[in-house]
Ligand code: GDP
């Protein structure tokens with residue numbers, strides 16, 4: 224909203240400019256007036272639109288042409304005053320004043336003009352007949368009004384119209400000559416309609432209309448009023464009301480009606496509430512709220528509320544309910560944007576279905592990516608979707624969580640983040656892109672149909688770490704040493720990819736590691752890509768395994784995307800786990816959800832254990848704890864005994880659970896394989912002590928993997 228309004232009165236001498244101002248202020252006609260009234264400021268609370276208003280007089284006798292020019296350029300609205308009984312003063316409106324104003328104002332932002340016929344007390348007839356053709360000729364004339372400073376007729380109205388001409392101008396909304404709404408206004412109102420149509424059925428039903436009314440005018444519509452509105456539309460437009468709701472046609476008609484009846488403020492209130500400025504562009508403050516500050520070492524994520532909103536946006540556009548957006552559905556979704564924000568590369572950044580349509584998962588992933596990489600853009604996009612309005616939030620910034628400084632995460636050895644960035648390094652042709660695409664479930668055959676120019680340097684999807692869903696963002700770094708920037712190096716985990724079948728490939732990884740990551744705390748992982756091909760000896764002083772051992776990295780992980788089905792995703796879970804626990808370098812990173820370690824982790828994190836633990840503690844504390852207790856050693860003894868009993872009980876329960884699950888699993892696998900061979904996790908030779916090393920050897924992981932395939936339905 225504007226801060227203030229500056230009204231300038233011009234016109235021939237003696238038409239009554241000064242008298243009009245003084246009549247407004249003193250509410251009586253002044254017998255004696257000076258040439259020029261002092262500039263007056265009316266405080267916001269006494270003006271109808273609650274905006275401070277300055278009223279400025281002009282007098283030829285007291286002011287130079289330069290002063291007049293300067294006043295014209297400062298004014299927000301200009302009243303050209305003539306006397307209805309003075310023909311010459313009317314002629315001068317077009318011959319002198321309008322051209323003078325046009326000369327002193329910018330062509331693109333014409334200042335609104337109001338024609339004021341004063342001294343209406345002196346004549347019987349109206350000057351409107353002469354004035355209307357003038358009004359039609361000059362579009363900058365907002366309105367005209369006849370008044371009398373002497374009778375105090377239409378004085379406050381005159382200043383109200385002037386204020387309104389500034390605050391709610393007709394110009395951007397309506398073309399009086401064509402009696403039509405302007406295109407930009409139709410576009411804006413159409414977007415507003417689409418945003419407000421919460422179920423996307425093309426009709427604003429009573430609920431949606433009430434929500435709309437409440438957001439724009441802070442009050443719901445009485446049911447009778449709602450019916451009245453619909454009846455007016457019904458009477459005037461065919462298809463304006465459908466299924467007892469307002470169609471877009473009806474909605475636009477209502478606004479034309481408001482404008483034609485001089486109630487522009489209604490349309491403007493709606494437009495402004497939905498973020499539009501005076502030029503009917505979405506306001507910068509609406510799209511880019513300044514409240515969001517992102518300190519270094521912090522990242523940006525969407526919060527729960529924002530995901531709920533995006534979920535509803537997806538649902539509203541997934542008309543066939545196939546959990547993916549077809550090109551038409553996607554186009555419809557982005558119809559409220561001024562441009563199509565997602566190019567074809569997005570389809571290669573996130574998960575898509577068999578038809579290459581972005582899935583629900585993929586949709587949320589892409590939003591997560593935008594939020595992480597370019598939060599301003601994310602705010603802009605949320606603004607187009609009307610997030611703050613629909614979710615009834617102060618601004619788009621309410622959708623964003625700025626994570627805690629990573630240094631604190633490292634200190635506390637825990638993180639609340641849900642997005643982790645993995646930068647992928649490797650020589651050209653080493654298999655980086657394949658590694659990215661495999662995360663989206665695409666094997667080599669599927670990858671080969673993607674055209675080069677639609678490839679993406681990012682891939683994002685989810686991974687489950689100990690039962691928690693996290694986003695892993697893979698970024699392929701351009702393999703040119705000279706152009707490595709700080710963002711290429713800043714990440715939660717580094718992946719070094721080499722082509723196991725190319726003897727020259729490993730050297731690049733070793734070089735990147737030594738130059739950039741050897742002395743950092745960022746965990747690194749070596750990937751031996753193209754493991755389906757014949758492995759060759761790498762031309763480097765150390766073998767990859769020796770290199771990893773020497774630098775305390777996990778052993779190289781064999782990887783291939785040349786698979787019949789979707790490539791295996793275990794590696795991505797491992798990466799996410801390492802990114803989440805960078806300090807746990809010597810712990811098992813396995814997150815297969817099948818081995819003993821994972822079961823133990825899941826058990827510890829399970830709700831049952833957490834509730835039992837919480838209950839036990841509250842019971843102990845509320846029943847027994849007094850100040851004296853806290854000091855006494857027997858109390859602490861009781862607590863520790865309690866905790867031990869709990870731990871023993873817990874472990875016993877866990878054993879029982881594990882046993883149950885393994886029997887189930889064995890049964891399931893025997894039924895499925897049909898051959899009677901079964902996979903027995905208990906028969907594995909690893910014990911908890913061997914978990915001190917990273918994770919089981921690769922062959923063991925692979926055995927496990929093939930077992931999963933038969934057990935996938937379990
Ligand atoms: P300005 O030069 O445009 O500022 O005009 P003034 O305010 O000085 O008024 C010029 C003369 O017109 C004065 O004698 C006023 O009393 C008179 N006058 C101003 N407004 C009215 C009006 O509404 N009706 C009548 N009858 N006389 C007016």
Ligand code: MG
Nearest residue numbers: 241258259282
């Ligand atoms: Mg005067």
